Amino acid sequence: xxxxxxxxxxxxxxxxxxxxxxxxxxxxxxxxxxxxxxxxxxxxxxxxxxxxxxxxxxxxxxxxxxxxxxxxxxxxxxxxxxxxxxxxxxxxxxxxxxxxxxxxxxxxxxxxxxxxxxxxxxxxxxxxxxxxxxxxxxxxxxxxxxxxxxx
Amino acid sequence: xxxxxxxxxxxxxxxxxxxxxxxxxxxxxxxxxxxxxxxxxxxxxxxxxxxxxxxxxxxxxxxxxxxxxxxxxxxxxxxxxxxxxxxxxxxxxxxxxxxxxxxxxxxxxxxxxxxxxxxxxxxxxxxxxxxxxxxxxxxxxxxxxxxxxxxxxxxxxxxxxxxxxxxxxxxxxxxxxxxxxxxxxxxxxxxxxxxxxxxxxxxxxxxxxxxxxxxxxxxxxxxxxxxxxxxxxxxxxxxxxxxxxxxxxxxxxxxxxxxxxxxxxxxxxxxxxxxxxxxxxxxxxxxxxxxxxxxxxxxxxxxxxxxxxxxxxxxxxxxxxxxxxxxxxxxxxxxxxxxxxxxxxxxxxxxxxxxxxxxxxxxxxxxxxxxxxxxxxxxxxxxxxxxxxxxxxxxxxxxxxxxxxxxxxxxxxxxxxxxxxxxxx
Numbered sequence: 001x002x003x004x005x006x007x008x009x010x011x012x013x014x015x016x017x018x019x020x021x022x023x024x025x026x027x028x029x030x031x032x033x034x035x036x037x038x039x040x041x042x043x044x045x046x047x048x049x050x051x052x053x054x055x056x057x058x059x060x061x062x063x064x065x066x067x068x069x070x071x072x073x074x075x076x077x078x079x080x081x082x083x084x085x086x087x088x089x090x091x092x093x094x095x096x097x098x099x100x101x102x103x104x105x106x107x108x109x110x111x112x113x114x115x116x117x118x119x120x121x122x123x124x125x126x127x128x129x130x131x132x133x134x135x136x137x138x139x140x141x142x143x144x145x146x147x148x149x150x151x
Numbered sequence: 152x153x154x155x156x157x158x159x160x161x162x163x164x165x166x167x168x169x170x171x172x173x174x175x176x177x178x179x180x181x182x183x184x185x186x187x188x189x190x191x192x193x194x195x196x197x198x199x200x201x202x203x204x205x206x207x208x209x210x211x212x213x214x215x216x217x218x219x220x221x222x223x224x225x226x227x228x229x230x231x232x233x234x235x236x237x238x239x240x241x242x243x244x245x246x247x248x249x250x251x252x253x254x255x256x257x258x259x260x261x262x263x264x265x266x267x268x269x270x271x272x273x274x275x276x277x278x279x280x281x282x283x284x285x286x287x288x289x290x291x292x293x294x295x296x297x298x299x300x301x302x303x304x305x306x307x308x309x310x311x312x313x314x315x316x317x318x319x320x321x322x323x324x325x326x327x328x329x330x331x332x333x334x335x336x337x338x339x340x341x342x343x344x345x346x347x348x349x350x351x352x353x354x355x356x357x358x359x360x361x362x363x364x365x366x367x368x369x370x371x372x373x374x375x376x377x378x379x380x381x382x383x384x385x386x387x388x389x390x391x392x393x394x395x396x397x398x399x400x401x402x403x404x405x406x407x408x409x410x411x412x413x414x415x416x417x418x419x420x421x422x423x424x425x426x427x428x429x430x431x432x433x434x435x436x437x438x439x440x441x442x443x444x445x446x447x448x449x450x451x452x453x454x455x456x457x458x459x460x461x462x463x464x465x466x467x468x469x470x471x472x473x474x475x476x477x478x479x480x481x482x483x484x485x486x487x488x489x490x491x492x493x494x495x496x497x498x499x500x501x502x503x504x505x506x507x508x509x510x511x512x513x514x515x516x517x518x519x520x521x522x523x524x525x526x527x528x529x530x531x532x533x534x535x536x537x538x539x540x541x542x543x544x545x546x547x548x549x550x551x552x553x554x555x556x557x558x559x560x561x562x563x564x565x566x567x568x569x570x571x572x573x574x575x576x
Contacts, residue, residue, distance in 0.1 A: 004523050008516075008574050017511075039515045039531050040545040062545050064513035065575070122519060 006118030007125065008065065011073075016065035021058040021075035028058075033146040034135030036127055041067045045075075045135045052083045057136075064128050066119065071132030073112055083140055089113070090133045096120065097129045173474040178466065179555045181206040192525025195560045200345050200373055200504050200551030201529055203398045205459075212458035213400060213451050223447055225424055235450055242453035243440070249460045250390060250407050251381040257413065259406040259440040260448050264372040265295040267391035267406035268339070270443060271368055272299040274416040275389075276337060282308040285334045287365075289314045289322050289351070290541060291344040294534040296370045300339060309336075316541065320347035320496035328359050335360075338367045342374035342390075346535035346549070347496030348479070348504030350378070357386050366412065372396055376553070377475055377502045379468035382407050394452060398553075399459035403452030406443070413439040420445040471554045475503050478552045482561045486550075489568055495547050506533070506547040509568065512575050514548040520574055521548075521567045528564075 025031070025046035033044045041063030048056040057078050059071045078086050093113055095101075099120030110116075119129045127149040138147040179185050184204045187194050196204060216238060222231035224239050240255070247255045261267045280286060286300045290313050297311075304311045312335070314327035322340075331338070338360045343350050353369055360367045366388035371380060375392040382390050389412070394403040408416075418425055418436055422445030428435045436442045463471065482505050487494050491510035509517055518530030529549045532539045539546060550564055 004520060004574060007519065013575060039513075040536075040539065041515070042545070064515035066516070068513075125515075125519060128515065 003118075007122055009115040009118065011112065011115045012065060012069040015069035015072040019059075019068055019072035021079070022060060022072065023058050024060055025056055025058040030139045030142060032135050032139035032143055033061075034131050034138065034148075035146050036063070036067070036131055036149040038127070038149070039064065041128065041131055043067070043071055043132055043135055045071070045132060045139050047136075047139050049083075054078050054081055054083070054086065059132060059135075063131065066116075066125050066128040067131045070116065070129045071135075073115075074132050074136065077111065077113065078136075086136065086140070090137065093133065094130060097126050173466070173470045173554075175474070175555065175557055179557075181208065181462075182555055183207055183210070185555060189525040189527070190523050195524075195526040195563050197550040197552065197556065197560065197564060198527045198529050199376070199553035199556075200396070200533075200549065202395045202401070203376060203553050204555070205398060205400065205455075206462050208462050209399060209455045209458045213455045216451050216454040221450070224450055225441070238457075239448070239450050239453050242457035245457045245460045246405055246407075249380075249464070250405075251383050252407055253383060254410055256439050257407055257410055259408065259413070259443045260453055261391075261404045261406050261443075262402060262449070263395075263404035264370060264391045264393040265299075265404075267389075267404055268296055268368065268370065269299045269302075270406055270419045271337075271389050271391075271408070272303045274419050274443075275366070275412065276300075276303045277306075278415075278417060280304075280307050280309045280336045283334060284309045284336045285312050285332060286310070287312045287314060287327075287330055287335050287338045289327070289340050290316045291320065291322065291347055291349060291535065291538055292339070292341055293345050293370065293372070294536070295372075296339050296341060297537070310334075313537075316349075316538075319498050320344065320349045320538075320542075321498045321500075322349070322351055322356075324352065324355065324359075327356065331360060331363050331365060333363075335363070335365050338365055339370065340367065341370040341372075342380070343371075343377060343502050343504070344496070344535075344538075345373050345504065345551075346506055346533040346538045346547070347498065348501040348506070348551075349496060349498040350374070350500040350502050352500075353385050353387065361386065373503065376463075376471075378472050388412055394456040394459065397456075397459055398462060400452045400455035402449045403456050405456075410439065413443070416443075418442050418445070422446040424448075466554065472502070474554065475552055478556055478558065478561065479503060479505065481558050482550065482552070482564070485561055485565045486568070489565060489572075491572065492568065495542050495544065503553075504549060504551045506549045508544055508547050509571065512571060514546045516575070517548045517568070517571050520571045521564070524563070524567045524570065526560075526564055526567050 028046035030047035035042045043061030046058045057075045097119040182204050220234040222235045224236040227233040243258045246258045357367045368389035369387045371392040376397040390407040395401040425445040427437045495506040514530035531546050
């Protein structure tokens, strides 16, 4: 049986209660809205880019503890990183939350995001953990329509 | 076959002495799935508004049909086809008696309540609703009683009107009446709200609409498993429900329609069984209800639904309604006593559904933590996003009760919610 404490780790609960970078970014040169129609989670991710560099990243919206903490920690990790850093981190994060073994057999370096490894035991919650990341991707690609977890 | 004639249609429980005649432990023994464990705990299944579990009698009837009678129907040159046809038509008779319809020809088998509503929208609606006409629904409808009408209104450049609800989740009847206009061509209302549990005053709604010659469709998906339904007393024009929410199998649903309306409606889908003769120049359609049953239907589903109806009749819809009312009252007290918990939907007339939110905790997290305790509830918008918007919540947690649930299970739910609050403390 999966342990609830593996899913709801203290750091996740803490971020869900007090999300970081939780504000609209004005002016934002990129933003996108992400939506999970199954549970109603909805977030907007705002970016201020300098070329390929993420100068600032914030988010706003509503959702469960997993999706909110994931968004909060994502913004913390990516401030000052490049676009390709972000894409690579998402790819590693995605593997961990979906329970896929890392390509080289080594434990991927996720930093604090490792607290989300428990999500892989709860398949119905994977979309919660990845919603903000999909939204970020849409923002980077300049998509106009809201991204949905069901597409 | 047993009949269900004489059951009252009112949802009010007859009294607790009736409910105590209901032996829930005996009922539970009829449902094989209730013996299983989930995450090391006995299953506490409180997602009955999504789908109900099936008694052994239903599962056995489907197996028996496939092992002994299976053949295609209405093509009866051989023995098995005759048997299968009889099984299918017997099921129709059982549904007729269950709903207290006047004729078997008023019972159309479809896939689900959803399909039944789409059928009415695209046949009756296509003929009678034109540009600038109006379709009237309520603010508490399931998406399946919103979207088919939106599709129709888009096709016909008609308008969808929505009668508002109050903060208890009750239809505001005066507002509803005010919205009935000379342009209103059909009214579509749920009997019991899936998100709030509200029981709508159907008889009054029908009377108001009929006073203006407007037909009424009732979405009975949540009512049929919980209340005795008498379509002749309600005098509604269409009544729809799904088998799987009423302890029957998935894939079978029912459209009841008054004979005169069904006969005047064009067919929904074309194909085999819905015709009486076909040439490339002209096709003559079959009689009702077969006109609306194109293609090979879900015979096994109909047989399973028949078994479910017999099962419900054996317990008595009056007893079921009384027992579930007792459960709902108990649950409402137990859950609303918990600190930080708010019940969404507090109508005076309610059945079977308890939607709630817990302060500071998203319903999705509640659902996951309860699941670890073996407790199955629904978390989300319950296919009723406008209802969520009205109550200014993104989602709710919803416990919905069935005839096999117990007070001990409600106690387990209350303990589970306390555990959720501990995790988030």
